[in-house]
Amino acid sequence: MALPDGAEPSLERSTQGVGPWPGGPEAWPWPADDRYDPELLEHGDSRNVVDRFRYWRMEAIIAELDGARHPFHVAIENWQHDMNIGSIVRSANAFGAEAVHIVGRKRWNRRGAMVTDRYQHVEHHADVAALVARAGELDVPIIAIDNVPGSEPIERFALPRRCLFLFGQEGPGLSPEAIDAAGAVLEITQFGSTRSINASAAAAVTMHSWVLQHADI
Template identity: 60%
Template structure:
């Protein structure tokens, strides 16, 4: 059996670097955080500031009426794919365990209900333009994600595991899309559905090249 790969880097070796983005404590002790290699030794604030210049045009919202454990997974994927922000609709408190601390690097919004999210979205786009609310659920009348042209400025809206998106949320969304399924199960995990639709947005709007180290 192969040894488990160690994550991150150890203490800095060599002359002390002169870079305000770097955290002296991490340089001294090593950096084992759940961050990509280009951010090794960077301070938390420096990473957040750099991400603010790189965030993409889509937001992700998920309803939270029953403390859904999938929210953490959705947030982690939103961070990995560069979402502009994530939104929790309903209960303010949510299970952060699945986020693996990635929520600390994201912009987070809370909305008391569907109407509040809709009101926020009306002026939240570039130059005060509206963001289109795109629900993701396999309900009658939903458009196939595979042929739907995801708009650049939008909020991808997810429901809870089991009940899906509420009627109140569906009423304020501009479009509803569904992910094509070809097996026997009625629905897929909410975290998996979120990952699929976020990646569909990236494939539609992002030039495909491996990111390079900043600065």
């Protein structure tokens, strides 16, 4: 099978994806491993995945991630259809979160997720009480992230290995119910004039703080 015009017969790193498996099945036999997707091998893989997952079936990627996810969860309140949720899901995927929990409105803007929600476990809860119940089932303490009076600097806090980070809406921040449900409330130390940083940025900083304390680099 000849490569289509313009296709690159290479497995080099690319943020734009890769073309068909170099040379086709006749010139270079396809992998026998059933994790590989024949359609992707034949036509190329343009997905937003790291190189080691190129040409893999989506189900195979999820199974591989499930064997290595970190034992922290991320929750975000969604009372006003927050545009940051997609970016938070993407960061949760990047940092290996066990699951993401959407609290409030079930619909959320997936554009910022860059399709990572296909590989990330995402749960929905109607309200904070439902999230608290789920956290109890999972046996994970809830840690709220917001710069409210009484919050502690995350840089000085020993994060539990198993926990659930709870974030509020962009603008209003966490609801009073969310603050009350948390066993600890942490803030990210800032040094500029702005009162707060973007919610998705705060989530990424928080997850990376967990990585610095617990992940096997």
